[in-house]
Amino acid sequence: xxxxxxxxxxxxxxxxxxxxxxxxxxxxxxxxxxxxxxxxxxxxxxxxxxxxxxxxxxxxxxxxxxxxxxxxxxxxxxxxxxxxxxxxxxxxxxxxxxxxxxxxxxxxxxxxxxxxxxxxxxxxxxxxxxxxxxxxxxxxxxxxxxxxxxxxxxxxxxxxxxxxxxxxxxxxxxxxxxxxxxxxxxxxxxxxxxxxxxxxxxxxxxxxxxxxxxxxxxxxxxxxxxxxxxxxxxxxxxxxxxxxxxxxx
Amino acid sequence: xxxxxxxxxxxxxxxxxxxxxxxxxxxxxxxxxxxxxxxxxxxxxxxxxxxxxxxxxxxxxxxxxxxxxxxxxxxxxxxxxxxxxxxxxxxxxxxxxxxxxxxxxxxxxxxxxxxxxxxxxxxxxxxxxxxxxxxxxxxxxxxxxxxxxxxxxxxxxxxxxxxxxxxxxxxxxxxxxxxxxxxxxxxxxxxxxxxxxxxxxxxxxxxxxxxxxxxxxxxxxxxxxxxxxxxxxxxxxxxxxxxxxxxxxxxxxxxxxxxxxxxxxxxxxxxxxxxxxxxxxxxxxxxxxxxxxxxxxxxxxxxxxxx
Numbered sequence: 001x002x003x004x005x006x007x008x009x010x011x012x013x014x015x016x017x018x019x020x021x022x023x024x025x026x027x028x029x030x031x032x033x034x035x036x037x038x039x040x041x042x043x044x045x046x047x048x049x050x051x052x053x054x055x056x057x058x059x060x061x062x063x064x065x066x067x068x069x070x071x072x073x074x075x076x077x078x079x080x081x082x083x084x085x086x087x088x089x090x091x092x093x094x095x096x097x098x099x100x101x102x103x104x105x106x107x108x109x110x111x112x113x114x115x116x117x118x119x120x121x122x123x124x125x126x127x128x129x130x131x132x133x134x135x136x137x138x139x140x141x142x143x144x145x146x147x148x149x150x151x152x153x154x155x156x157x158x159x160x161x162x163x164x165x166x167x168x169x170x171x172x173x174x175x176x177x178x179x180x181x182x183x184x185x186x187x188x189x190x191x192x193x194x195x196x197x198x199x200x201x202x203x204x205x206x207x208x209x210x211x212x213x214x215x216x217x218x219x220x221x222x223x224x225x226x227x228x229x230x231x232x233x234x235x236x237x238x239x240x241x242x243x244x245x246x247x248x249x
Numbered sequence: 250x251x252x253x254x255x256x257x258x259x260x261x262x263x264x265x266x267x268x269x270x271x272x273x274x275x276x277x278x279x280x281x282x283x284x285x286x287x288x289x290x291x292x293x294x295x296x297x298x299x300x301x302x303x304x305x306x307x308x309x310x311x312x313x314x315x316x317x318x319x320x321x322x323x324x325x326x327x328x329x330x331x332x333x334x335x336x337x338x339x340x341x342x343x344x345x346x347x348x349x350x351x352x353x354x355x356x357x358x359x360x361x362x363x364x365x366x367x368x369x370x371x372x373x374x375x376x377x378x379x380x381x382x383x384x385x386x387x388x389x390x391x392x393x394x395x396x397x398x399x400x401x402x403x404x405x406x407x408x409x410x411x412x413x414x415x416x417x418x419x420x421x422x423x424x425x426x427x428x429x430x431x432x433x434x435x436x437x438x439x440x441x442x443x444x445x446x447x448x449x450x451x452x453x454x455x456x457x458x459x460x461x462x463x464x465x466x467x468x469x470x471x472x473x474x475x476x477x478x479x480x481x482x483x484x485x486x487x488x489x490x491x492x493x494x495x496x497x498x499x500x501x502x503x504x505x506x507x508x509x510x511x512x513x514x515x516x517x518x519x520x521x522x523x524x525x526x527x528x529x530x531x532x533x534x535x536x537x538x539x540x541x542x543x544x545x546x547x548x549x550x551x552x553x554x555x556x
Contacts, residue, residue: 016339016342087333091338094302094303
Protein backbone atom coordinates (compact mmCIF):
# COMPACT_ATOMS: atom_id res chain seq x y z
CA UNK A 1 0.00 0.00 0.00
CA UNK A 2 1.13 3.49 -0.81
CA UNK A 3 1.90 6.27 1.62
CA UNK A 4 -1.26 7.95 0.38
CA UNK A 5 -3.23 4.86 1.40
CA UNK A 6 -1.58 4.92 4.81
CA UNK A 7 -2.49 8.58 5.17
CA UNK A 8 -6.15 7.97 4.22
CA UNK A 9 -6.47 5.12 6.69
CA UNK A 10 -4.77 7.12 9.46
CA UNK A 11 -7.06 10.07 8.85
CA UNK A 12 -10.15 7.84 8.86
CA UNK A 13 -9.18 6.26 12.18
CA UNK A 14 -8.49 9.67 13.73
CA UNK A 15 -11.76 11.09 12.38
CA UNK A 16 -13.73 8.19 13.82
CA UNK A 17 -11.98 8.67 17.16
CA UNK A 18 -12.89 12.35 17.21
CA UNK A 19 -16.53 11.47 16.51
CA UNK A 20 -16.71 9.50 19.77
CA UNK A 21 -17.51 12.29 22.23
CA UNK A 22 -16.46 10.36 25.34
CA UNK A 23 -13.12 9.24 23.90
CA UNK A 24 -12.44 12.77 22.70
CA UNK A 25 -13.28 14.25 26.08
CA UNK A 26 -11.00 11.94 28.02
CA UNK A 27 -8.12 12.23 25.57
CA UNK A 28 -8.18 15.89 24.81
CA UNK A 29 -10.15 17.84 27.40
CA UNK A 30 -9.85 15.83 30.61
CA UNK A 31 -6.23 16.69 31.48
CA UNK A 32 -6.51 20.47 30.80
CA UNK A 33 -9.72 20.53 32.84
CA UNK A 34 -8.00 18.74 35.70
CA UNK A 35 -5.12 21.16 35.42
CA UNK A 36 -7.35 24.21 35.79
CA UNK A 37 -9.14 22.60 38.71
CA UNK A 38 -6.00 21.71 40.65
CA UNK A 39 -4.35 24.98 39.72
CA UNK A 40 -7.20 26.74 41.50
CA UNK A 41 -6.42 24.69 44.60
CA UNK A 42 -2.62 24.66 44.60
CA UNK A 43 -1.60 27.63 42.49
CA UNK A 44 1.88 27.73 40.98
CA UNK A 45 4.02 29.17 43.78
CA UNK A 46 7.61 27.86 43.88
CA UNK A 47 7.93 25.00 46.34
CA UNK A 48 11.02 23.62 48.01
CA UNK A 49 9.98 19.97 47.80
CA UNK A 50 9.56 20.35 44.02
CA UNK A 51 13.05 21.81 43.62
CA UNK A 52 11.98 25.42 43.50
CA UNK A 53 9.34 24.80 40.83
CA UNK A 54 5.66 25.48 41.21
CA UNK A 55 2.96 22.79 41.37
CA UNK A 56 1.78 23.49 37.87
CA UNK A 57 5.31 23.43 36.45
CA UNK A 58 5.64 19.76 37.38
CA UNK A 59 1.95 18.91 36.92
CA UNK A 60 1.82 19.70 33.21
CA UNK A 61 4.46 17.14 32.17
CA UNK A 62 3.05 14.65 34.70
CA UNK A 63 -0.46 15.03 33.26
CA UNK A 64 0.89 13.92 29.90
CA UNK A 65 0.86 10.51 31.61
CA UNK A 66 -2.94 10.78 32.00
CA UNK A 67 -3.35 11.42 28.29
CA UNK A 68 -1.02 8.58 27.35
CA UNK A 69 -2.66 6.01 29.62
CA UNK A 70 -6.12 7.06 28.44
CA UNK A 71 -5.29 6.63 24.77
CA UNK A 72 -3.22 3.48 25.25
CA UNK A 73 -5.15 1.43 27.77
CA UNK A 74 -8.71 2.69 27.26
CA UNK A 75 -9.11 4.27 23.80
CA UNK A 76 -7.27 1.73 21.69
CA UNK A 77 -8.41 -1.51 23.37
CA UNK A 78 -12.08 -0.51 23.37
CA UNK A 79 -12.14 0.76 19.80
CA UNK A 80 -10.17 -2.23 18.53
CA UNK A 81 -12.38 -4.81 20.20
CA UNK A 82 -15.55 -2.99 19.13
CA UNK A 83 -14.27 -3.10 15.54
CA UNK A 84 -13.57 -6.78 15.94
CA UNK A 85 -17.04 -7.45 17.35
CA UNK A 86 -18.66 -5.60 14.46
CA UNK A 87 -16.69 -7.74 12.00
CA UNK A 88 -14.84 -4.71 10.66
CA UNK A 89 -11.42 -6.23 11.23
CA UNK A 90 -12.47 -9.38 9.31
CA UNK A 91 -13.81 -7.18 6.53
CA UNK A 92 -10.39 -5.49 6.25
CA UNK A 93 -8.79 -8.95 6.09
CA UNK A 94 -10.49 -9.72 2.75
CA UNK A 95 -9.07 -6.55 1.20
CA UNK A 96 -5.43 -6.01 0.17
CA UNK A 97 -4.92 -3.88 3.31
CA UNK A 98 -1.79 -5.29 4.99
CA UNK A 99 -1.96 -5.98 8.73
CA UNK A 100 1.17 -3.87 9.23
CA UNK A 101 -0.45 -0.91 7.45
CA UNK A 102 -3.48 -1.26 9.69
CA UNK A 103 -1.34 -1.23 12.84
CA UNK A 104 0.92 1.63 11.74
CA UNK A 105 -2.09 3.74 10.76
CA UNK A 106 -3.89 2.96 13.99
CA UNK A 107 -0.88 3.76 16.16
CA UNK A 108 -0.26 6.99 14.24
CA UNK A 109 -3.89 8.07 14.65
CA UNK A 110 -3.85 7.49 18.41
CA UNK A 111 -0.47 9.19 18.73
CA UNK A 112 -1.88 12.21 16.87
CA UNK A 113 -4.87 12.30 19.23
CA UNK A 114 -2.56 12.20 22.22
CA UNK A 115 -0.46 14.94 20.66
CA UNK A 116 -3.50 17.18 20.31
CA UNK A 117 -4.22 16.54 23.99
CA UNK A 118 -0.64 17.41 24.87
CA UNK A 119 -0.64 20.67 22.92
CA UNK A 120 -3.92 21.76 24.50
CA UNK A 121 -2.62 20.90 27.98
CA UNK A 122 0.56 22.90 27.47
CA UNK A 123 -1.32 25.86 26.02
CA UNK A 124 -3.75 25.92 28.94
CA UNK A 125 -0.83 25.58 31.38
CA UNK A 126 0.99 28.45 29.74
CA UNK A 127 -2.03 30.76 29.55
CA UNK A 128 -3.47 30.02 32.98
CA UNK A 129 -0.35 29.53 35.08
CA UNK A 130 2.55 30.70 32.92
CA UNK A 131 4.28 27.36 33.45
CA UNK A 132 8.04 27.10 33.14
CA UNK A 133 9.59 25.02 30.34
CA UNK A 134 13.31 24.31 30.71
CA UNK A 135 13.73 21.41 28.30
CA UNK A 136 14.01 21.17 24.54
CA UNK A 137 11.00 20.61 22.33
CA UNK A 138 12.41 17.77 20.22
CA UNK A 139 13.44 15.75 23.28
CA UNK A 140 10.00 16.20 24.85
CA UNK A 141 8.35 15.09 21.59
CA UNK A 142 10.64 12.07 21.36
CA UNK A 143 9.96 11.08 24.97
CA UNK A 144 6.24 11.59 24.43
CA UNK A 145 6.33 9.42 21.31
CA UNK A 146 8.23 6.61 23.05
CA UNK A 147 5.83 6.70 26.00
CA UNK A 148 2.76 6.71 23.76
CA UNK A 149 4.09 3.86 21.61
CA UNK A 150 4.86 1.84 24.73
CA UNK A 151 1.32 2.27 26.10
CA UNK A 152 -0.32 1.67 22.72
CA UNK A 153 1.56 -1.64 22.52
CA UNK A 154 0.10 -2.55 25.92
CA UNK A 155 -3.28 -1.56 24.53
CA UNK A 156 -2.83 -4.00 21.65
CA UNK A 157 -2.07 -6.76 24.16
CA UNK A 158 -5.28 -5.89 26.05
CA UNK A 159 -7.24 -5.94 22.79
CA UNK A 160 -5.67 -9.31 21.96
CA UNK A 161 -6.52 -11.03 25.23
CA UNK A 162 -9.93 -9.47 25.91
CA UNK A 163 -12.68 -11.69 24.50
CA UNK A 164 -15.18 -8.82 24.16
CA UNK A 165 -15.23 -5.03 24.04
CA UNK A 166 -16.86 -4.97 27.46
CA UNK A 167 -14.00 -6.96 28.98
CA UNK A 168 -11.47 -4.72 27.20
CA UNK A 169 -13.15 -1.65 28.67
CA UNK A 170 -13.20 -3.10 32.19
CA UNK A 171 -9.58 -4.27 32.03
CA UNK A 172 -8.46 -0.92 30.66
CA UNK A 173 -10.18 1.04 33.40
CA UNK A 174 -9.06 -1.29 36.19
CA UNK A 175 -5.47 -0.87 35.04
CA UNK A 176 -5.62 2.84 34.25
CA UNK A 177 -7.33 4.54 37.15
CA UNK A 178 -5.21 3.25 40.05
CA UNK A 179 -2.14 3.85 37.90
CA UNK A 180 -3.11 7.50 37.35
CA UNK A 181 -3.11 8.13 41.09
CA UNK A 182 -0.24 5.91 42.20
CA UNK A 183 2.31 6.77 39.53
CA UNK A 184 2.82 10.44 40.20
CA UNK A 185 0.70 11.44 37.21
CA UNK A 186 -1.91 13.24 39.34
CA UNK A 187 -0.14 13.60 42.69
CA UNK A 188 3.59 14.42 42.38
CA UNK A 189 5.81 11.41 43.11
CA UNK A 190 7.68 13.40 45.81
CA UNK A 191 4.46 13.86 47.77
CA UNK A 192 3.58 10.15 47.79
CA UNK A 193 4.27 8.20 51.02
CA UNK A 194 7.34 6.00 50.65
CA UNK A 195 5.22 2.80 50.71
CA UNK A 196 3.22 4.12 47.75
CA UNK A 197 6.44 5.14 46.04
CA UNK A 198 7.56 1.50 46.22
CA UNK A 199 4.31 0.45 44.50
CA UNK A 200 4.77 3.23 41.98
CA UNK A 201 8.15 1.82 40.99
CA UNK A 202 6.35 -1.24 39.57
CA UNK A 203 3.89 0.78 37.47
CA UNK A 204 4.78 1.50 33.84
CA UNK A 205 3.13 4.92 34.03
CA UNK A 206 5.63 6.01 36.71
CA UNK A 207 8.37 5.77 34.11
CA UNK A 208 6.36 7.86 31.66
CA UNK A 209 5.86 10.54 34.30
CA UNK A 210 9.53 10.52 35.35
CA UNK A 211 10.69 10.64 31.74
CA UNK A 212 8.37 13.49 30.78
CA UNK A 213 9.06 15.52 33.92
CA UNK A 214 12.78 14.98 33.45
CA UNK A 215 12.76 16.05 29.81
CA UNK A 216 10.44 18.94 30.60
CA UNK A 217 12.87 20.50 33.06
CA UNK A 218 15.89 19.86 30.87
CA UNK A 219 17.42 16.71 32.33
CA UNK A 220 19.82 15.09 29.84
CA UNK A 221 18.82 11.71 28.31
CA UNK A 222 21.82 10.12 30.01
CA UNK A 223 20.12 10.57 33.39
CA UNK A 224 16.88 9.01 32.11
CA UNK A 225 18.36 5.67 30.98
CA UNK A 226 16.21 3.54 33.30
CA UNK A 227 12.97 5.18 32.12
CA UNK A 228 13.90 4.75 28.44
CA UNK A 229 14.94 1.15 29.05
CA UNK A 230 11.71 0.22 30.85
CA UNK A 231 9.45 1.84 28.24
CA UNK A 232 11.40 0.37 25.33
CA UNK A 233 11.33 -3.05 27.00
CA UNK A 234 7.54 -2.84 27.36
CA UNK A 235 7.21 -1.76 23.72
CA UNK A 236 9.26 -4.68 22.44
CA UNK A 237 7.67 -7.29 24.72
CA UNK A 238 4.10 -6.15 24.02
CA UNK A 239 4.86 -5.85 20.31
CA UNK A 240 5.97 -9.48 20.24
CA UNK A 241 2.99 -10.64 22.33
CA UNK A 242 0.43 -8.84 20.15
CA UNK A 243 2.06 -10.03 16.93
CA UNK A 244 1.53 -13.54 18.25
CA UNK A 245 -1.92 -13.24 19.83
CA UNK A 246 -3.75 -10.43 18.03
CA UNK A 247 -7.08 -11.68 16.63
CA UNK A 248 -8.88 -10.29 13.60
CA UNK A 249 -12.09 -12.19 14.42
CA UNK B 250 -14.58 -24.03 -21.55
CA UNK B 251 -12.06 -21.65 -20.00
CA UNK B 252 -10.13 -22.32 -16.82
CA UNK B 253 -12.42 -22.43 -13.77
CA UNK B 254 -12.52 -19.34 -11.59
CA UNK B 255 -12.84 -21.50 -8.50
CA UNK B 256 -11.64 -25.10 -8.23
CA UNK B 257 -12.23 -26.95 -4.98
CA UNK B 258 -11.15 -30.52 -4.45
CA UNK B 259 -12.07 -32.52 -1.33
CA UNK B 260 -12.30 -29.45 0.92
CA UNK B 261 -12.54 -30.32 4.62
CA UNK B 262 -12.94 -28.21 7.73
CA UNK B 263 -13.59 -29.48 11.25
CA UNK B 264 -14.42 -27.49 14.39
CA UNK B 265 -13.77 -29.73 17.38
CA UNK B 266 -15.94 -32.77 16.78
CA UNK B 267 -18.08 -31.10 14.11
CA UNK B 268 -17.32 -31.67 10.44
CA UNK B 269 -18.48 -28.33 9.10
CA UNK B 270 -17.34 -29.15 5.57
CA UNK B 271 -16.92 -32.80 4.67
CA UNK B 272 -15.00 -33.43 1.46
CA UNK B 273 -16.66 -30.98 -0.91
CA UNK B 274 -15.50 -30.69 -4.54
CA UNK B 275 -16.81 -28.33 -7.20
CA UNK B 276 -15.81 -25.82 -9.87
CA UNK B 277 -17.14 -22.39 -10.72
CA UNK B 278 -16.86 -21.04 -14.26
CA UNK B 279 -16.14 -17.54 -15.42
CA UNK B 280 -19.16 -15.26 -15.61
CA UNK B 281 -21.69 -17.39 -13.76
CA UNK B 282 -23.72 -16.74 -10.65
CA UNK B 283 -22.97 -19.76 -8.53
CA UNK B 284 -25.06 -20.28 -5.42
CA UNK B 285 -24.56 -22.44 -2.35
CA UNK B 286 -27.83 -23.20 -0.59
CA UNK B 287 -28.58 -25.14 2.51
CA UNK B 288 -30.05 -24.72 5.97
CA UNK B 289 -28.22 -22.81 8.71
CA UNK B 290 -25.17 -24.77 9.86
CA UNK B 291 -24.86 -26.65 6.56
CA UNK B 292 -21.32 -25.34 5.99
CA UNK B 293 -22.02 -22.47 3.58
CA UNK B 294 -20.13 -19.77 5.45
CA UNK B 295 -17.20 -22.06 6.23
CA UNK B 296 -16.92 -22.90 2.53
CA UNK B 297 -17.00 -19.28 1.40
CA UNK B 298 -14.51 -18.23 4.09
CA UNK B 299 -12.06 -20.95 2.98
CA UNK B 300 -12.28 -19.49 -0.55
CA UNK B 301 -11.72 -15.94 0.72
CA UNK B 302 -8.70 -17.01 2.75
CA UNK B 303 -10.31 -16.14 6.09
CA UNK B 304 -10.13 -19.78 7.21
CA UNK B 305 -7.50 -22.44 6.78
CA UNK B 306 -8.95 -25.70 5.43
CA UNK B 307 -8.05 -28.90 7.28
CA UNK B 308 -7.80 -30.80 4.03
CA UNK B 309 -8.26 -30.61 0.28
CA UNK B 310 -7.19 -28.22 -2.47
CA UNK B 311 -8.59 -24.77 -3.08
CA UNK B 312 -7.73 -22.61 -6.10
CA UNK B 313 -9.37 -19.23 -6.58
CA UNK B 314 -8.46 -17.37 -9.79
CA UNK B 315 -5.63 -19.89 -10.03
CA UNK B 316 -4.25 -18.85 -6.63
CA UNK B 317 -4.02 -20.52 -3.24
CA UNK B 318 -6.01 -18.26 -0.88
CA UNK B 319 -3.55 -18.83 1.97
CA UNK B 320 -0.21 -18.71 0.14
CA UNK B 321 -1.04 -16.07 -2.47
CA UNK B 322 -3.52 -14.16 -0.34
CA UNK B 323 -2.18 -10.70 -1.17
CA UNK B 324 -2.42 -11.26 -4.91
CA UNK B 325 -5.85 -12.84 -4.57
CA UNK B 326 -7.33 -10.08 -2.40
CA UNK B 327 -6.56 -7.53 -5.14
CA UNK B 328 -8.90 -9.44 -7.48
CA UNK B 329 -11.83 -10.37 -5.27
CA UNK B 330 -14.57 -8.40 -3.58
CA UNK B 331 -16.53 -9.67 -0.63
CA UNK B 332 -19.53 -8.97 1.52
CA UNK B 333 -19.35 -10.85 4.82
CA UNK B 334 -22.18 -12.16 6.94
CA UNK B 335 -22.70 -10.18 10.18
CA UNK B 336 -20.33 -7.41 9.24
CA UNK B 337 -21.01 -3.77 9.96
CA UNK B 338 -19.02 -0.61 9.40
CA UNK B 339 -18.27 1.90 12.16
CA UNK B 340 -21.61 3.60 12.81
CA UNK B 341 -20.12 7.08 12.47
CA UNK B 342 -18.28 6.38 9.22
CA UNK B 343 -19.97 8.12 6.29
CA UNK B 344 -20.73 6.27 3.07
CA UNK B 345 -18.41 8.42 0.95
CA UNK B 346 -15.59 8.07 3.50
CA UNK B 347 -15.99 4.30 3.55
CA UNK B 348 -15.83 4.19 -0.25
CA UNK B 349 -12.67 6.31 -0.42
CA UNK B 350 -11.08 4.29 2.38
CA UNK B 351 -11.77 0.95 0.71
CA UNK B 352 -10.72 2.33 -2.67
CA UNK B 353 -7.34 3.19 -1.13
CA UNK B 354 -6.76 -0.50 -0.30
CA UNK B 355 -6.65 -1.52 -3.98
CA UNK B 356 -4.07 -0.91 -6.66
CA UNK B 357 -6.66 -0.19 -9.40
CA UNK B 358 -9.92 0.87 -7.77
CA UNK B 359 -13.01 2.22 -9.48
CA UNK B 360 -14.12 5.79 -8.85
CA UNK B 361 -16.50 5.81 -5.85
CA UNK B 362 -19.13 8.15 -7.35
CA UNK B 363 -20.27 5.96 -10.29
CA UNK B 364 -20.34 2.84 -8.09
CA UNK B 365 -22.58 4.60 -5.57
CA UNK B 366 -24.67 5.92 -8.46
CA UNK B 367 -25.19 2.45 -9.92
CA UNK B 368 -26.40 1.19 -6.56
CA UNK B 369 -28.79 4.09 -6.01
CA UNK B 370 -26.67 5.52 -3.20
CA UNK B 371 -25.54 8.77 -4.83
CA UNK B 372 -27.48 10.92 -2.37
CA UNK B 373 -26.28 8.91 0.67
CA UNK B 374 -22.63 9.87 0.37
CA UNK B 375 -22.60 12.13 3.43
CA UNK B 376 -24.81 9.88 5.56
CA UNK B 377 -23.24 7.91 8.41
CA UNK B 378 -23.46 4.13 8.05
CA UNK B 379 -25.37 3.86 11.34
CA UNK B 380 -28.14 6.10 9.98
CA UNK B 381 -28.85 3.97 6.89
CA UNK B 382 -31.78 1.56 6.49
CA UNK B 383 -31.08 -2.17 6.35
CA UNK B 384 -31.40 -2.27 2.58
CA UNK B 385 -29.10 0.72 2.16
CA UNK B 386 -26.48 -0.86 4.44
CA UNK B 387 -26.60 -3.96 2.31
CA UNK B 388 -26.15 -1.88 -0.85
CA UNK B 389 -23.16 -0.12 0.73
CA UNK B 390 -21.62 -3.52 1.46
CA UNK B 391 -22.14 -4.39 -2.22
CA UNK B 392 -20.53 -1.10 -3.24
CA UNK B 393 -17.52 -1.82 -1.03
CA UNK B 394 -17.24 -5.30 -2.55
CA UNK B 395 -17.14 -3.74 -6.04
CA UNK B 396 -14.86 -0.76 -5.43
CA UNK B 397 -11.68 -2.74 -6.17
CA UNK B 398 -13.07 -3.73 -9.59
CA UNK B 399 -12.82 -7.46 -8.73
CA UNK B 400 -13.08 -10.37 -11.17
CA UNK B 401 -14.88 -12.45 -8.59
CA UNK B 402 -17.38 -11.30 -5.96
CA UNK B 403 -18.45 -13.20 -2.83
CA UNK B 404 -21.80 -12.58 -1.16
CA UNK B 405 -22.53 -14.39 2.09
CA UNK B 406 -26.26 -14.32 2.93
CA UNK B 407 -26.58 -11.04 1.07
CA UNK B 408 -30.33 -10.67 1.39
CA UNK B 409 -31.03 -12.13 4.81
CA UNK B 410 -33.03 -9.72 6.91
CA UNK B 411 -34.28 -7.77 3.90
CA UNK B 412 -37.95 -7.43 3.04
CA UNK B 413 -39.10 -9.11 -0.19
CA UNK B 414 -39.05 -5.88 -2.17
CA UNK B 415 -35.48 -5.05 -1.19
CA UNK B 416 -34.52 -8.66 -1.86
CA UNK B 417 -35.86 -8.55 -5.41
CA UNK B 418 -34.08 -5.24 -6.01
CA UNK B 419 -30.85 -6.82 -4.73
CA UNK B 420 -31.24 -9.72 -7.19
CA UNK B 421 -31.35 -7.20 -10.03
CA UNK B 422 -28.13 -5.63 -8.73
CA UNK B 423 -26.40 -9.03 -8.60
CA UNK B 424 -27.55 -9.78 -12.17
CA UNK B 425 -26.11 -6.42 -13.17
CA UNK B 426 -22.75 -7.36 -11.63
CA UNK B 427 -22.67 -10.57 -13.65
CA UNK B 428 -23.67 -8.64 -16.78
CA UNK B 429 -20.57 -6.52 -16.15
CA UNK B 430 -18.46 -9.61 -16.74
CA UNK B 431 -17.79 -10.62 -13.15
CA UNK B 432 -18.26 -14.01 -11.57
CA UNK B 433 -20.50 -14.16 -8.50
CA UNK B 434 -20.26 -16.75 -5.74
CA UNK B 435 -23.02 -16.48 -3.17
CA UNK B 436 -24.58 -18.35 -0.30
CA UNK B 437 -28.21 -18.19 0.70
CA UNK B 438 -30.72 -20.10 2.73
CA UNK B 439 -33.56 -18.87 0.55
CA UNK B 440 -34.35 -21.55 -2.01
CA UNK B 441 -36.34 -19.08 -4.06
CA UNK B 442 -33.32 -16.80 -4.26
CA UNK B 443 -31.11 -19.63 -5.50
CA UNK B 444 -33.70 -20.67 -8.06
CA UNK B 445 -34.41 -17.20 -9.43
CA UNK B 446 -30.91 -15.78 -9.31
CA UNK B 447 -28.30 -18.49 -9.80
CA UNK B 448 -27.05 -20.11 -12.99
CA UNK B 449 -25.98 -23.14 -11.00
CA UNK B 450 -26.86 -24.20 -7.50
CA UNK B 451 -24.98 -26.40 -5.08
CA UNK B 452 -27.23 -27.74 -2.34
CA UNK B 453 -25.32 -28.70 0.78
CA UNK B 454 -26.49 -30.23 4.02
CA UNK B 455 -24.39 -31.13 7.08
CA UNK B 456 -21.19 -30.30 5.20
CA UNK B 457 -21.83 -32.49 2.15
CA UNK B 458 -22.99 -31.79 -1.39
CA UNK B 459 -26.53 -33.04 -1.90
CA UNK B 460 -26.92 -31.83 -5.49
CA UNK B 461 -25.20 -29.52 -7.95
CA UNK B 462 -26.75 -28.38 -11.23
CA UNK B 463 -28.82 -25.65 -12.85
CA UNK B 464 -32.06 -24.97 -10.97
CA UNK B 465 -34.11 -26.24 -13.94
CA UNK B 466 -32.14 -29.49 -14.16
CA UNK B 467 -32.47 -30.04 -10.40
CA UNK B 468 -36.21 -29.59 -10.59
CA UNK B 469 -36.39 -31.93 -13.62
CA UNK B 470 -34.73 -34.71 -11.60
CA UNK B 471 -37.93 -34.91 -9.60
CA UNK B 472 -39.47 -36.32 -12.74
CA UNK B 473 -42.79 -34.62 -12.22
CA UNK B 474 -44.39 -31.77 -13.98
CA UNK B 475 -46.69 -30.70 -11.15
CA UNK B 476 -47.22 -31.19 -7.46
CA UNK B 477 -49.92 -31.08 -4.83
CA UNK B 478 -48.96 -29.81 -1.46
CA UNK B 479 -51.01 -29.72 1.78
CA UNK B 480 -50.87 -30.06 5.53
CA UNK B 481 -53.03 -32.24 7.74
CA UNK B 482 -52.87 -33.39 11.36
CA UNK B 483 -53.06 -37.06 12.36
CA UNK B 484 -51.62 -38.40 9.12
CA UNK B 485 -51.12 -42.14 9.34
CA UNK B 486 -49.05 -44.39 7.10
CA UNK B 487 -52.32 -45.88 5.79
CA UNK B 488 -53.39 -42.54 4.31
CA UNK B 489 -49.95 -41.96 2.78
CA UNK B 490 -50.10 -45.47 1.36
CA UNK B 491 -53.55 -44.82 -0.10
CA UNK B 492 -52.29 -41.64 -1.77
CA UNK B 493 -49.27 -43.49 -3.14
CA UNK B 494 -51.47 -46.10 -4.77
CA UNK B 495 -53.55 -43.52 -6.66
CA UNK B 496 -52.95 -43.95 -10.42
CA UNK B 497 -50.84 -41.07 -11.77
CA UNK B 498 -49.17 -40.21 -8.46
CA UNK B 499 -45.42 -40.36 -8.90
CA UNK B 500 -43.62 -39.81 -5.63
CA UNK B 501 -44.99 -38.75 -2.27
CA UNK B 502 -42.84 -36.84 0.21
CA UNK B 503 -43.86 -36.36 3.79
CA UNK B 504 -42.36 -34.34 6.58
CA UNK B 505 -44.43 -34.25 9.80
CA UNK B 506 -47.82 -32.81 8.85
CA UNK B 507 -46.70 -31.68 5.41
CA UNK B 508 -47.30 -33.84 2.33
CA UNK B 509 -46.19 -33.27 -1.27
CA UNK B 510 -47.46 -35.56 -4.02
CA UNK B 511 -46.18 -35.33 -7.59
CA UNK B 512 -48.19 -35.99 -10.71
CA UNK B 513 -50.72 -34.39 -13.07
CA UNK B 514 -52.76 -32.41 -10.59
CA UNK B 515 -56.03 -32.38 -12.56
CA UNK B 516 -56.13 -36.14 -12.42
CA UNK B 517 -54.78 -36.87 -8.95
CA UNK B 518 -56.32 -34.08 -6.88
CA UNK B 519 -59.89 -35.52 -6.60
CA UNK B 520 -58.74 -39.01 -5.48
CA UNK B 521 -56.31 -37.47 -2.93
CA UNK B 522 -59.11 -35.41 -1.41
CA UNK B 523 -61.30 -38.49 -1.37
CA UNK B 524 -58.63 -40.45 0.47
CA UNK B 525 -58.35 -37.71 3.11
CA UNK B 526 -62.10 -37.60 3.49
CA UNK B 527 -62.26 -41.37 3.87
CA UNK B 528 -59.74 -41.10 6.71
CA UNK B 529 -61.78 -38.23 8.24
CA UNK B 530 -58.80 -35.88 8.06
CA UNK B 531 -59.11 -32.17 7.49
CA UNK B 532 -56.42 -30.57 5.38
CA UNK B 533 -55.16 -26.99 5.12
CA UNK B 534 -52.72 -24.90 3.04
CA UNK B 535 -53.61 -26.86 -0.09
CA UNK B 536 -51.57 -25.73 -3.10
CA UNK B 537 -50.89 -27.04 -6.54
CA UNK B 538 -47.99 -25.89 -8.64
CA UNK B 539 -44.72 -26.54 -10.36
CA UNK B 540 -42.09 -28.22 -8.23
CA UNK B 541 -39.27 -25.92 -7.09
CA UNK B 542 -35.95 -26.19 -5.29
CA UNK B 543 -37.72 -26.53 -1.95
CA UNK B 544 -39.15 -29.76 -3.30
CA UNK B 545 -35.72 -30.85 -4.50
CA UNK B 546 -34.29 -30.31 -1.03
CA UNK B 547 -37.17 -32.17 0.57
CA UNK B 548 -36.81 -35.04 -1.88
CA UNK B 549 -33.04 -35.32 -1.40
CA UNK B 550 -32.81 -34.91 2.37
CA UNK B 551 -36.24 -35.91 3.62
CA UNK B 552 -36.35 -32.64 5.52
CA UNK B 553 -37.77 -29.21 4.87
CA UNK B 554 -35.66 -26.13 4.35
CA UNK B 555 -36.93 -23.40 6.58
CA UNK B 556 -36.21 -19.72 6.41
